[in-house]
Amino acid sequence: MGSHSSPQLPEQLPTPATPAGRDGLAALLADPGRAVVALDFDGTIAPIVPDPDQARAHPGAVPVLARLAPLLRAVVIVTGRPAELAARYGGFTGAAGLEHLVVLGAYGAERWDAATGEVTAPPSPPGVAAVRAELPGVLEKAGAPDGTWTEDKGRAVAVHTRRAADPAAAFELLREPLAELAERHSLSVEPGRFVLELRPPGMDKGVALTDFLRETGAGSVLYGGDDLGDLAAYDAVDRLRGEDVPGVLLCSGSEEVTALAERADLVVDGPAGVVGLLGELADVLAGRAG
Numbered sequence: 554m555g556s557h558s559s560p561q562l563p564e565q566l567p568t569p570a571t572p573a574g575r576d577g578l579a580a581l582l583a584d585p586g587r588a589v590v591a592l593d594f595d596g597t598i599a600p601i602v603p604d605p606d607q608a609r610a611h612p613g614a615v616p617v618l619a620r621l622a623p624l625l626r627a628v629v630i631v632t633g634r635p636a637e638l639a640a641r642y643g644g645f646t647g648a649a650g651l652e653h654l655v656v657l658g659a660y661g662a663e664r665w666d667a668a669t670g671e672v673t674a675p676p677s678p679p680g681v682a683a684v685r686a687e688l689p690g691v692l693e694k695a696g697a698p699d700g701t702w703t704e705d706k707g708r709a710v711a712v713h714t715r716r717a718a719d720p721a722a723a724f725e726l727l728r729e730p731l732a733e734l735a736e737r738h739s740l741s742v743e744p745g746r747f748v749l750e751l752r753p754p755g756m757d758k759g760v761a762l763t764d765f766l767r768e769t770g771a772g773s774v775l776y777g778g779d780d781l782g783d784l785a786a787y788d789a790v791d792r793l794r795g796e797d798v799p800g801v802l803l804c805s806g807s808e809e810v811t812a813l814a815e816r817a818d819l820v821v822d823g824p825a826g827v828v829g830l831l832g833e834l835a836d837v838l839a840g841r842a843g
């Protein structure tokens with residue numbers, strides 16, 4: 554927490570419930586040019602609907618984000634959806650004011666940039682390539698029985714023992730050597746039913762958000778979400794607060810999920826409440842800029 558225990562906050566804005574949240578909002582207002590506003594899509598800026606393919610951004614979302622974006626370091630959408638789909642359902646494509654909007658989709662495995670209109674996916678992590686290359690030697694040395702086979706999943710490599718004469722024995726035999734191989738290349742082993750999958754440690758909204766904030770050199774962050782998948786992003790903001798990047802945890806409140814509201818600094822009423830709050834934020838920032 555900063556040196557100020559109770560920063561002066563404009564009365565147009567709701568006051569965050571925690572000291573860390575008040576510091577976060579104060580930091581955002583003090584230096585908006587270094588602030589990032591990061592938002593989940595479904596349930597946060599897009600109302601939840603029975604058919605997920607019918608989900609669209611709240612009608613006020615694009616206008617308010619377009620007002621905010623030029624005042625901030627960046628606005629980013631962080632979603633489990635494919636990035637291009639969220640961009641389309643959000644109505645972000647070609648929207649004036651959102652020329653620099655970024656959508657981190659598939660929990661950060663994909664990225665859509667408004668500037669190019671294109672989706673990029675980072676190449677498979679180098680650890681996977683190394684494991685792929687070393688795996689045959691490791692299996693041979695471990696005495697993997699006939700029937701052991703490997704499945705190349707692109708971003709992960711899986712070793713199956715189901716076809717071995719004794720699948721359980723083969724599974725146990727390979728557990729340790731594969732764990733060592735994974736560890737050497739910073740991968741984790743995800744055990745399944747007669748399968749050991751070697752893959753990069755979990756990509757989640759927290760990893761995606763942290764990487765984006767580092768990339769943009771963010772000095773503060775406001776993260777808004779509505780669901781359990783947003784807890785990883787909340788955790789990331791908590792960690793960053795400890796590293797002198799103040800942050801605000803915003804919750805798009807609903808009757809369905811309460812776990813997030815308990816952790817939030819600010820709880821508003823669904824996507825309409827999020828849009829309302831962002832509008833107040835834009836009013837305050839624009840008023841100062843003008």
Ligand SMILES: [Mg+2]
Nearest residue numbers: 593595596780
């Ligand atoms: Mg959501």
